[in-house]
Amino acid sequence: MDMNITTDKIREALSFVIEPDLKKDIIELNLVSNIKSDANKISFDLQINNPAMHNKKRVTEACELHLNRILKTPIDLDINITPITKAPETPKSNKALPNVKNIIAIASGKGGVGKSTVTANLAVALAKKGYKVGLIDADIYGPSMPLMFNVENEKPMPIEINGKNLINPIESYGVKLLSIGFFADTNQAVVWRGPMATRALTQLFTEANWGELDYMLIDLPPGTGDIHLSLVQTVSVTGAIIVSTPQKVALIDARKAVGMFKLEQINVPVLGMIENMAYFTPEELPNNKYYIFGKEGLKKLAEEYNLPLLGEIPLVQSIREAGDAGRPAILQETTPQAIAFSGFADNVIEATKKRNNQIAPTQKVEITNMNGCSSN
Numbered sequence: 001m002d003m004n005i006t007t008d009k010i011r012e013a014l015s016f017v018i019e020p021d022l023k024k025d026i027i028e029l030n031l032v033s034n035i036k037s038d039a040n041k042i043s044f045d046l047q048i049n050n051p052a053m054h055n056k057k058r059v060t061e062a063c064e065l066h067l068n069r070i071l072k073t074p075i076d077l078d079i080n081i082t083p084i085t086k087a088p089e090t091p092k093s094n095k096a097l098p099n100v101k102n103i104i105a106i107a108s109g110k111g112g113v114g115k116s117t118v119t120a121n122l123a124v125a126l127a128k129k130g131y132k133v134g135l136i137d138a139d140i141y142g143p144s145m146p147l148m149f150n151v152e153n154e155k156p157m158p159i160e161i162n163g164k165n166l167i168n169p170i171e172s173y174g175v176k177l178l179s180i181g182f183f184a185d186t187n188q189a190v191v192w193r194g195p196m197a198t199r200a201l202t203q204l205f206t207e208a209n210w211g212e213l214d215y216m217l218i219d220l221p222p223g224t225g226d227i228h229l230s231l232v233q234t235v236s237v238t239g240a241i242i243v244s245t246p247q248k249v250a251l252i253d254a255r256k257a258v259g260m261f262k263l264e265q266i267n268v269p270v271l272g273m274i275e276n277m278a279y280f281t282p283e284e285l286p287n288n289k290y291y292i293f294g295k296e297g298l299k300k301l302a303e304e305y306n307l308p309l310l311g312e313i314p315l316v317q318s319i320r321e322a323g324d325a326g327r328p329a330i331l332q333e334t335t336p337q338a339i340a341f342s343g344f345a346d347n348v349i350e351a352t353k354k355r356n357n358q359i360a361p362t363q364k365v366e367i368t369n370m371n372g373c374s375s376n
Contacts, residue, residue, distance in 0.1 A: 005037050005071055010044070013070035017062045021049035024360055026059075031084070042067065043078040049357065051083050097205060099212040100134070102238040102352050104271065105231060107257050111142075111222040113250055114276040115243040117323050118313065118344075119219040120148040121330045125345035127174030128330065131214040134169065136204050137179030138231065139221045146181045149173060150326025156182050159209050166209040173328065176213070178204045202234050215352075222253075232266050236362045239271035239355050241310065241348065244301075246275060246293045251301050258305055268362055271310070271351040273302045274344060278312035286336060289314075308351060311344030313337065 015027040026032055026046065035044040048059055060079055067075055097103065106122070108115040116139065127133045137145035146152045149172040156178060159168040169176040180200055210216070218231060231237065240261045244254035254273070261268045275298040279289040292315070302309045313319075316337045322329040330341040 005040070005042070005073070007035050007037070009071060010035055010037065010042060010067065013066040014044075014063060016066040016070075017059065019048055020055050020058060022357060034080075040073060041076045041078070043080070045080045045082065047082055047084045049084050051081055056081050097210060097213075097216060097235055100210060100216045101214050102356075103216045103218065103235055104348070104352070105218045105220055105237050105240040105261075105268070106243060107220045107240055107261070108222050108243040108254070113222075113243050113245045114313070115222065116144045116148065116219050117319060117329075118243050118274055118276055119217055120145060120323065121328045121341040122345055122348060123175045123215075123217050124173045124328045125330045125341050126215050126217075126349075128342075129345060129349075132212060133174065134176040134210050134213045134216045135178075136201075136216065136218045137177070137181060138201050138204070138218050140180050140200060142221070143179045143181030145177055145179045145219065146170075147326060148323050148328060149175070149177055151177065152181075152326075154182065161209055166207055167203075168209050173331070176210060178208055180204070201231070205234050232268060237268045238352065238362060239269045241271050242273045243276055244273065244298050245277045246291070246295065246298055251298065254298065254301060258307075269355050269359055270305070270307055271348065271355060272308040273298050274310045274313065275299070276313045277315040280315045281336060283316075308347065310347040310351065311340060313340050313344065 011027055011032070014032055015025050017026050018024065019026050019029055019031065022029060026048075031047045033045045036042070046059065046063075048055060059081065060077070063079060064075070064077055067077065106115055106119040116137075119135065123133050123135045135145065137143045146154070149170075151170050151172050154170045156167045156170055158165045160166075167178065169178045170182070171177070183200075218237075220231065240257075242254050242257050244250045258270055260266065261270050277293055278298075279291045279295075281287075281289055299309050314337055316329075316335075319329045319337050322332065329335070329337045332338045
């Protein structure tokens with residue numbers, strides 16, 4: 001064995017090789033194993049996401065290039081390339097919620113599009129599919145989740161974990177829930193502004209006993225403002241979902257919401273869009289669809305941004321009634337609206353998996369100047 005060729009040197013060289021699909025280096029992803037070196041002969045096992053011939057060739061050439069560059073000597077390389085048998089563990093870049101796999105923000109450019117209704121039904125749909133789900137009602141100025149989950153009179157209690165007092169979330173329909181509505185007088189408007197509002201939101205993340213979760217959903221206030229900026233400074237958001245109706249005025253504001261998450265300072269991936277009140281279906285004519293707010297408006301906007309349309313939720317009276325009764329419409333099992341929400345949840349799961357396989361984890365951001373993002 002050449003004394004200059006050590007396993008550490010080989011690993012150093014391979015750390016410059018990027019896995020084609022996962023967009024991170026093969027050492028950080030822990031895809032290299034069984035490294036052997038005998039004189040200038042080097043061999044190792046390598047897992048890649050897609051072991052098609054062109055990918056194998058691309059990765060092999062990259063390995064040869066960087067090994068020759070770092071070791072500064074010709075090598076005889078033998079790589080055993082196989083498919084990834086287990087998805088690489090996503091690095092936990094989020095200190096505030098270290099046991100939460102995916103943090104998804106639900107946003108809308110304007111109020112009145114049913115964002116909270118969509119969020120509540122998505123949370124319950126994910127829980128029904130067997131996932132561990134948490135929900136933070138971050139709509140500081142209009143918290144509605146306690147009503148939608150039929151827990152208006154509940155009060156989260158403190159619990160001591162490892163010597164620290166934390167807030168224990170309320171659980172309903174399999175979803176762990178915290179809302180500013182639990183801590184404010186429901187007969188009075190919440191008039192917090194600026195630092196008070198963002199401090200309250202931060203506490204819901206950092207001073208609560210969330211435990212292990214597959215999905216944490218965050219119901220954001222409409223528009224683009226302080227709460228949104230506080231969110232991306234507090235936790236590492238996996239992705240955002242934009243809620244809109246087909247109306248032109250709503251689509252204008254949906255465009256602003258997408259633009260906010262795409263700002264270089266924020267840079268949170270948008271997982272897709274969900275069209276609420278997409279069409280009206282009368283109870284007595286369940287197979288009829290009336291596009292009273294316009295047709296396929298959000299679909300066209302999603303295509304413009306090359307984003308998936310994650311679903312179309314009908315305008316059905318029982319969805320509103322179910323929310324007011326504290327029993328989300330997804331629980332109505334075989335109804336068209338429950339089927340629509342279940343399909344939406346399936347698409348969110350797939351969009352999240354795709355995002356995690358193709359893009360590195362989002363980092364918490366430091367924002368010093370946000371002239372391009374102000375409250376509307």
